[in-house]
Amino acid sequence: MTPKHSRRNFLKLTVGGASASLLPLPAIAQAAPRVVVVGGGFAGASTARALRKADPRIAITLVETSRIFTACPFSNGVIAGLRELPAQQFGYERISAGGIAVVFASATGVEPQKKTVALSTGQRLDYDRLVVAPGIDIRWDGLPGYDEAVAEQMPHAWKAGEQTLLLRRQLEAMSDGGTVIISAPANPFRCPPGPYERASLIAYYLKTTKPRSKLIVLDAKDQFSKQRLFQNAWAELYPNLEWVGLSKGGKVTSVDVTARTLTTDFGTYKADVANVIPPQKAGRIADLAGVTDRTGWCPIDPATFESRLVPGIHVVGDAAIAGGMPKSAFSANAQAKACAFAVAALLAGRKPAEPKLINTCYSLVAPDYGITVAGVYRPVNGMLTDVEGAGGVSPTDAPHSTRALEAKFADGWFKTITNEVFG
């Protein structure tokens, strides 16, 4: 920190130039800058912690609806019966022990002019800077026939927890010879390789316990993440898995819960178990704060993650439009740390440094078969952009030992990132 402003300058400027609300001097002299973080997932909890480390003088409040966080990464393993839900769950004890005020409530509104956040408890929190990290919400108006009640019978399981267990129970209850259908949405959505990892692990479950069953993926796209790697592995391991892309009529245009059917442009499919991954948007509070654009996601400055629409509010994680970076827990955590540095710098009156970020998404095709897509990103012309020559996917011709190694590294990654965020 450069002591550019002497105390005298500070008094003069405050009295001369600041608004009335800043005038009570004793209060100012006591005050540390206040940052409120809404959402205690991979993005929000990471931001709060990184900010605490970057400058312990900042007063940080983390607002989170749920006392227990249930992580989505590896939740496809829970669906396939390879792990149990508690392995996905984390509390906030260590975060509050680190000096962050954790408030269990939902943020219900933001007043950017007054710089306050309203909570479901009726409480109001003042902030100097706000970080919005609510993850995704389902677009309940995005797929005819699909709503919150239908999701109790045709689970999305795209927010981990009860939905994850529901899908697992349905698979367990299905008799051998049944048909499972997964419908995958158009871009952008949370975790681009997620539907295909899920298809793989469900296919693994079917192959090992209900081998006469069939799995169909109806896709609103013709291209998807790590496509060749997935499709090569499916051809080798899962002959009962059929993928139907957009141009072959894969886009689901409506569902009928009573008939248990999914309708596409080309026909109607009957499912014994239907996993509908619907279109998504930034978590609702982003909309209420005015930081979403017409796409339903949040445009940001790629160096500071400050909203392009409302100054003083930063957006990280799935809710943000992060250019080339996919919506992943890895990205959310990496963005959070860069955002925390920027917020600390801005609060100290310093110019934020130019960040560089990494993303890596591990996917399991089988318990001992891991593949990755990686990227390195930096701001170019106002967008987070892939550094040329870096990144890419695992080689298509790698031996099985490499796949097994990547599966082990995937497990290490999950333990490391959840420890950094919650441990």
Added chain:
Amino acid sequence: MNAPRFFAAAAFLLAPMIGAMAAAPESPAGASSCSGCHPANTGIDTPIPRLNGRNAAEISEQMKTFRAGQRSATVMGRIAKGFSDDEIEAIAAWYAEQR
């Protein structure tokens, strides 16, 4: 400079008079992403090694070897290709200082 930002900055300048807590020096660009895989904390059951406190020259050397494709790797080759010599050396020096 707008008022709220200055207000915050000013409050910040006064804070050291109240407490003696120090800010951690910011890590060089890219370094904070490494700990997604290389644990910052000890005691985590992962095959990916910690980087904290390791010799800076050794980290740099490994990164450059990965980048050149001279050491076989699952993912580090793809990551190292995104960093210049200067960036690698700054990251390595920073990790060498961490405990």
